Amino acid sequence: MEFPVDVLSALPDTISVIKPRDLVFVRGESEKQKSLRLIIDAMGEASAAAQDLKTIITTTHKFKESKHHLYVIKDQQNTYVVGILKVGRKKLFLVEEEGIQYEVEPLCILDFYVHENCQRLGYGKKIFETMLENENVEPHNLAYDRPSEKFMSFLKKYYNLANYTPQPNNFVVFREYEFQELDKSPSKAARRLSQPYDDCTTPRSRTMPRHGRCSSLPVSPQSTSASYASVSATTLTAPPTESYIQAKRNIINLNQEYRRQMLYGSNPLV
Template identity: 45%
Template sequence: MDFPFDINALFPERISVLDQNLATGRKSSGRPDPQAQIATVIDELGKASAKAQKLPAPITSAAKLQSNRHHFYLLKEGESNGGRGVAVGFLKVGYKKLFLLDQRGAHVETEPLCVLDFYITENLQRHGYGLELFSYMLQHKRVEPEQMAYDRPSPKFLSFLGKHFELKNSVPQVNNFVVFDGFFRNKSAGQLRKVPPKKPEGEIKPYSLSEREAIREEQRALPWPFVRPAAPPLSPPLAPSSQFSRSLSVGSSPSHAPLRPAPASGAHPGHPQNSHVIENCRAKRTSSLNRSRLSFH
């Protein structure tokens, strides 16, 4: 893939390694890399890869590379395009936390190095460029092909792995990643962690003391009307000089009679609630006076 600018000036090495800074690791002519042109190369290669794999959208772009800790390996052919060079292809790798199934079907949690995207320009395929690029990545990362996971490999890529690295027997997975037999044999106990099976739901246990206390605190913090109303406070005793003190003392004992709520603040004697109390008191007082008069006759 050729571009209207000098590829050799952007990528001095035959294979350049870029990270999230879009830096090739070595600056040319002592000047900073023109990141706009580097981003253009990455974006165009990502679009070509998505088209070749029939994906709805590119999975490789300069913006995605800047937001992830991935490594982008770019292979160029410096003598082509009138000495300005062409981009032959790229390989993108990165570490991913995966939940995989081993040969026995047990769930395993691991974080391997993954091949996330791999593309060689169509007119330059079957010329050894893919093997050169992939082998360089293996040496750079110091990893074996069977120790890696492969994200949605195309049939061409699977054929490539089987032909050059004898990776043919894959372990079935429920996600889009493909791993092979040697993946689990060459992993240490620290790299593989078996996920415990999901516990069956047992009977519901009562709350602990700390949980009950937390629930009480939550109920206290709830706004009206979700909070339980507290018991109304007892009305203060009436002063002896009050006009109701004598009338309220007549009748049933306070221990058997239900408590009447205190009148609302700001209530006046003409309020309907106060009128009802006054009428009851007057009736009881009149009945008491009548019984007293009858006792004298």
């Protein structure tokens, strides 16, 4: 794609690497940043049109808010921008051939485009090899986001990558991919649920327990067997009925006598 000379001067090398920090400005956008914005937006739109995508996946606004790297290649005469290659890491759930699911964070090919007039001239191979060297990664250890048929033919021709397991997230990971699950420490909830119940014979602090299996007070070893007895086998002792009724009657009588004393005093006639 053709751009003015002053715009192309923002790309210092034949293959330049643009990072999000290159587009961040504080006191206004510089001339170089304006040129980079024009290149990124134009090439991103051309890539989406070539791949028949409904939305443009490479724009200056999206790229500036990401942690991706954008490789941009020019022609040998320094008059055209030939193609772009965007990479970045993503956390993905991937399934290998045996059906085991992994949570991984591979380097992903997010956008790869070479202008139609410059295809089959070695530009795609050149920019792809530069990316592999800079990112220190092998082609089979990459994840590819919805690669086109041309891109799949490219990978088969140069890197002998063809067999892959379909993924639910539309990423393509070839069977040569070396699955390594993320080293994740379990969350607090997972650690709490994975721990066994506390032994009821062990003295505990006065804090309230998280579950009702044990009391917060120490339990003697002699009562351990009783604490695990079933509810149906437990004998509950009811309070003595007669003594309870008699005590209640005494309280009622005392209340009545108190009210009489307050109204009439100690007059024996009353």
